[in-house]
Amino acid sequence: MNEELKAIWRSLFDWVMGNGPRPENEVIPPEPPPDLPFTLKPKDKYSRFHEATLKERYSQWVEIHGLHIFSIVYSGLSVLTCVVVVSLLLATVAELPPFGDEKNPANNEVIRRYVEHGGHETGAQNIVAGLILDYRAFDTFGESAVLFTAAVSVLMILGASRRNKQDNELSPNVNEDGKNFLQRGPPIKTFRKDDAILRGVATLSIPVILMMGCVVVINGHLSPGGGFSGGAILSTALILAANAYGFERVHDFFNERTFIVSSSTALMIYALSKGYSFFTGANHLHSIIPKGTIGNILSGGLILPLNICVGLIVAGTLYGFYALFSEGDM
Amino acid sequence: MLEKLLLNHYEAAAVILSGIGLTNLLLQRNLIKKIIGLNIMDTAVYLFLAAKGYVAGRAAPILLENGSGGWVTSSSVYVNPVPAGLVLTGIVVSVSVTAFALALTLKLYESYGTLNIDEALLRMTEQQEELEAKVDEAEEGILS
Amino acid sequence: MINMFAYNIPFVSIFMLMIAAIITPLLPKRNRLPEKLSCYVIGIIAILSAYLLYVLTSSGQSLSFNFPMGHFPAPWGNELRAGPLEAVLALVFCIAMLLSLTGNFSSTAEDIAPNRRQIFCVLVNLLTASLLALTYTNDLFTAYVFIEINTIAACAIVAVKEGPETVRAALRYLVMSLVGSGLVMIAICLLYDLTGHLLMQNMHGAIQVLVTTKSYMMPLTVSLALITAGLAIKSALYPFASWLPDAHGSSTNASSAILSGLVLKGHIFTIIKIFYRVFGLEVIHLLRMDTVIFILGLLAMIMGSVHALKQTNVKRMIAWSSVAQVGYIFLGVGLNTTAGVAAACLHIIVHACIKPMLFTAAGGLSNAAGHKKGLHALMGTFYVNRWAGMGLIVGAFSMMGIPGFAGFASKLSLMMASFDHSVVVWSLAALAISSVLNALYYVPAVIVVLTHNKDAQKNFTAPAPTRSYKISMFIFLALNFYLGLFCMPLLRLITRGVNVL
């Protein structure tokens, strides 16, 4: 028993060390002549049976299967992470106040004032519009600033790249060097298609979309919608026009300069009017802005002009994103 | 616990979705998928908020007319408007972030030809080594 | 009690920066007008903040006030809040931002193309506005919105220097930041659901009620953990700090200085505010978050320095040292006492003054060595640009905690704060080890810079440092010595501010 164990252990040891099983009647090879180059010397006396050591086998195995196994382990770990996060959050959700119950802590005196006095305090029929553009207007101002930040950042990243590229194309040497230094992706193509169907549909639908967008923007204080969603609808009209008639036609009235000037001006009007209302509110001064009667189109104090400003900013910015992403320029 | 989860089914779905989104954002290696994961996570959180604002049997927060030319302003008629306001802000934030992240992704692809940040690092080090080797060769050439 | 003018300062400073950011794209690009505008606006706001600080503390007691944004009082509208701590942080943020901009005026011009420089100024203005808003805000959702502005602007000023490496670093930074803001958003939703408020003091009241009745403890714990984790990712607490050296090491010097000195601090101060004003120290202790923060802080102090030891690029070394310094701040927060938080705030201020100086100095030195950033390439650069060399030496001594330099003051106050705490052994040991490790990588840098190197010095062709560089470096050095020698009044001021927080 002991001997057997020893033999098994021995063979295991040999396998790990890479010496292979030792034959019964082993003939030990003679020592190689000393004048042979060092590299040709056999590794050890069992060299005939030399196999790769465990380490070598491991590295070979890793070379062949490593990436595959790694990706499997990685996705397994991802799923595990996901399950852990989800179960933790589910355990939390199970203890939260019940769904749809009017006794929840969120339905408190804050909400009561928004609903009961929101109408005559802000003049807006849509309580949400009154909430975001009057009660909590600072958040909404921050939100427009986020959009502005993203717009200038995207303009910086993509707008400048296109100009540099053109410079590179002008001087082939630079381009060559650039290719040597960095392997570039496939060249970015621009598409110009003359599609009669698209053009016809666009001619019919662009006025409708524009009108829809304007209605959503202008009725922001009366019905669902408002500056942001209306602006997004307006920008889709611009995008459709750019697709159907080509960018040049849209560039005639809307280029980088107009974009910057219009969105900065609109944001400036927004900031100044909101700043006036914050200032008067905080210092308990009388604000000259009338509230109007609820339900009229000219009501809600600053909400209507603010919605129009936001609509302009959003339409310009989202179209700007589109133009920068597809053409790399405006 | 399961009963409560079934009661809070919107919230439960929202946290499952946000968990999936978070995992995608953290662990997907393709940047486009990371960004989609970000969007999934954000919308899931907004779903959670919107579900928290819902009160059974109440109307959307737009003032209704009562028969006599006035407005119904009882707070037991409308759902909670605050989550809607917060989510509106949040949607703008997530579209801005998406556009910015996509722009950076395109730029990364232009420079490295890959959508994977780690692979980009690998390529950068390879290219730097090549460049250094070239510089060394050139220096040796000058010396000789 | 507070005059009309001082009362409006928090609102006016945020709004001035916003309007400066909006107007900058319309300005002509010549004469570096956009940068001058940013500098002037930030300088004016620094003066205003100093005046606010004076008004709030001159009468002997610490005043604080709330500023409603709009016509509606607190739980219905947004609100800003200003106290001595907020004022002092706003002052320091503005000064550090101004000096980072002016000190790196020429290197910014070298690194960034003119059409990008204008956008860089827009981003800097927005970043400062968001930092001030994070400092002053009293509303959790407003904090979230400004954290997002901060995220986008911070990633964009990493990518403002052209080149593939910055894009990669910015993307990595962006992904980690977005994970962080996602966690913060989930936590804010949970807290809103539990309390029904978004305003900090109303949330505080509701949470106290929840804790005394022992209801919803599990969601409360989860939301606290999520919001802390989210902000810790953004402020590069150690296990989440892998993005930091790339972002801070590869960007232009001004961006590195701003990011390391200020952006991290804005998020850390938000954590402090949430701990103090939303949860309260007892609740934090009850939910065991102080222990977690303390342990992570200890880990960051050691591991940040260990990573910094391995670096050969000077900017990456300084960036990893930021990770260690963030660990010090979290150590103070994790002590969970007024003295601990005050020491953490003091370290925020000290680090906001030292780190931009170190980055500016490193930028000047590597500029002197012909834009090489490897440590060995800087040999003898002290004799080319003595201002930058002085900056590096003083900053290094300060980081090591040599008495008389700014870092010593904050380390001493951290030590004092941990004495009345049960974990004193741990924090003292970590402070000692971390200081030794700091010395291990800063001393060689100082020696390299001071070593005469005749061969290489002939090749240095850098222009002499500009006047703005000298002036900013002088102010940095002066601030450093002021903080090192006369920090006790400042610490008392901060303690008063923490008490009324």
Add this chain to the structure above:
Amino acid sequence: MIVIEWLLLIFLIVCAIAVSISKNLLNSVIIFMSYSLVMAVIWVLLRSPDLAITEAAVGAGVTSVLFFLALRKIGQMGHKEDEEK
């Protein structure tokens, strides 16, 4: 009504998982678009028409367009257009 709610929620989760495991980026983006549309429907059910309009215009509209443009730029959208050109 409750059945529809459940169906929509399950659809959302299936979409999210499909986005994560799909090999083709174009498929992922299209699935994400349908996810956004269903989310807009759910917000109508939750009495938040403002959100529904915004999500339909932004999430399903503009965000998806941005994704499509990005995919076209990196050449993952199929090559029909190239051939025509």
